[in-house]
Amino acid sequence: MGPRAGDEERPTLEDVAAFAGVSRSTASRALNDDAYVSAAAREKVLAAARDLGYSPNQAARSLVTRRTGAIAVVLSEPEARLLDDPYRTAVMRAGYRELADVGRQMVLIFSDTREDLSKTVRFLEGGHVDGALVFAPHRADPLPKALRLLRIPIVFGGQAAGIRRGVHVVDFDNEGGARLAVQHLVAAGRRRIATIAGPQDQSAPIDRLAGWRKTLLDAGLDPAELAEEADFTLAGGANAMSALLAKHPDLDAVFVASDMMAVGALRTLDAAGRRIPDDVAVVSFDDNATLAPAMDPPLTSVHQDPREQVHAMVEILLRLLDDQDLKPRQHVLPVSLAVRASS
Amino acid sequence: MGPRAGDEERPTLEDVAAFAGVSRSTASRALNDDAYVSAAAREKVLAAARDLGYSPNQAARSLVTRRTGAIAVVLSEPEARLLDDPYRTAVMRAGYRELADVGRQMVLIFSDTREDLSKTVRFLEGGHVDGALVFAPHRADPLPKALRLLRIPIVFGGQAAGIRRGVHVVDFDNEGGARLAVQHLVAAGRRRIATIAGPQDQSAPIDRLAGWRKTLLDAGLDPAELAEEADFTLAGGANAMSALLAKHPDLDAVFVASDMMAVGALRTLDAAGRRIPDDVAVVSFDDNATLAPAMDPPLTSVHQDPREQVHAMVEILLRLLDDQDLKPRQHVLPVSLAVRASS
């Protein structure tokens, strides 16, 4: 009683077992690499599965195992900001690769608005995924605290807003990166080193600003008044650069807290007739693969590898998955400086 | 893989029903907005669900409904290429939004290598998703033909390699876009209009090249020798521009088949001392929100909205989901020209 041609029914485990002449249990064991299956039975089952084009029903499987094999990657950021932030894009791609490499499926979640918050929480509660990697950079974001109460394992990328301890965090050394950038400028003989800082409602930009300030002081230079805050956008960077030039026409270098803002700064400097790097050296942060080398001149930038960050996060999450009691800690990843023509 | 240790029991539908003092069936009906539930019962059930923090087990639900609520977005392209292609990024984000708006979850699939092909097919077969949106631009890509045999509904974004009819396709008017670009240049008085074409193993770049050629002929201009092929990358665009300048130092405009290649062309033109747009006008294709306005000068570009494309694809897929016999056809979306300072 072979399946009729054009039969729409997908074969089930029972079909495979019958075809192979064994029981459902044995077929299951063979397909799942369990112990205690004879080589003969295993081979018959695998052949049957191949012949019938069998693929297990995931819903049925995860109904009983209570595991889905999927991991959520949550990006909590206004949509408009996301559109302007190539770093997040890189995180998404890295997440996909890293999870695929360990046989997991990535499920992407954008959580912008307040109403998304409850949707996100419900989704993560709903048993769709086994765990989550969460990026929620904004200090006022209520998401991290809400997620903390959930039963599923979570690893944060960057500081978790409003939470000091008790969570797993993988962050970059933002302050150290800023230090690298400024030291590079100092070593090149620059003395009037300004900065365009990122939004001070996020810890990464805060740390970068702090690194800039401390390094200047260590070098015996005066940071006073040489900082301008912007919003990580191109236009914001351009405006901040105008403001800096107006206040300090004699500046000879600028450390910009993101590649995108650096593009805006470049535009302003060019319009003001400043040559780069001759008159003003520019160093930025992110080292985005698409943007930084594409500029004119190519940007010197603090390199942080999203793949590396996500890799570490996945590793921790997997350990968490079979050992709930893993002691939470903060991991800080090192950054480096990619030197190009802008400095 | 049993339940994790220390896992608190999640409430089931049965719990909610008991708490509300009704049967499991009635609770199910109330939560699913079925007809034939009294207002009183419905309210008791909803209150109980809220109080207990109930969220339905998706695995159990889709085991019986044979629907997962998830839609795959498949991007078939080498990883390295993806990294350089901001348009794909925009597609991903648009896919998420459009699917979320209709209550579906996006599951992202990258299908680069040959081994990914069978993994992708197996995944789509595995009942993880209800349907798929597929982007497979390369003519030699075996994926579309393989997917065609599957039982799940599929809509292609752009031409499906090697398939002429019988599939659902949403494409942009690539030839018309090229026509817009070249007409714009002709109207501005340009007479030596070159082009940097994209890879001629994909139909979109082929159509763009054809549009350029036809429009020149229509305007009584000679396209001969004024075309150079490149690979959609920045470096490729820069090299192609060098080649064009070498062969035709007198060219006064160039139509570039992507924003990224246009960035490279800009770089080359600048190095060669050509002023833009005074000496050479530049028009590109894609109008990427991150890239095109960020250039110096900002790029005039043929605008194609990924969101619009994905929106149309989702609409078709949803109709396909409850009407398998929807007649396949090719939808062509119009494009427009975003005029900026480079032309």
Next chain:
DNA sequence: AGCCGATCTGGGAGCGCTCCCAGGTGTGGC
């Protein structure tokens, strides 16, 4: 009154899988 259809309810079956347990077979040790 009586009846019929519309409205509402609860229980049973079953989706396809994994796990547990009872039982069967073979091998070696006393």
Next chain:
DNA sequence: GCCACACCTGGGAGCGCTCCCAGATCGGCT
């Protein structure tokens, strides 16, 4: 010869949900 102990197998139970069906209730008609 018998027991102990591996190895291997099949059937039953049940995960949490939706759907079907039978039955109960309540009008509004004739």
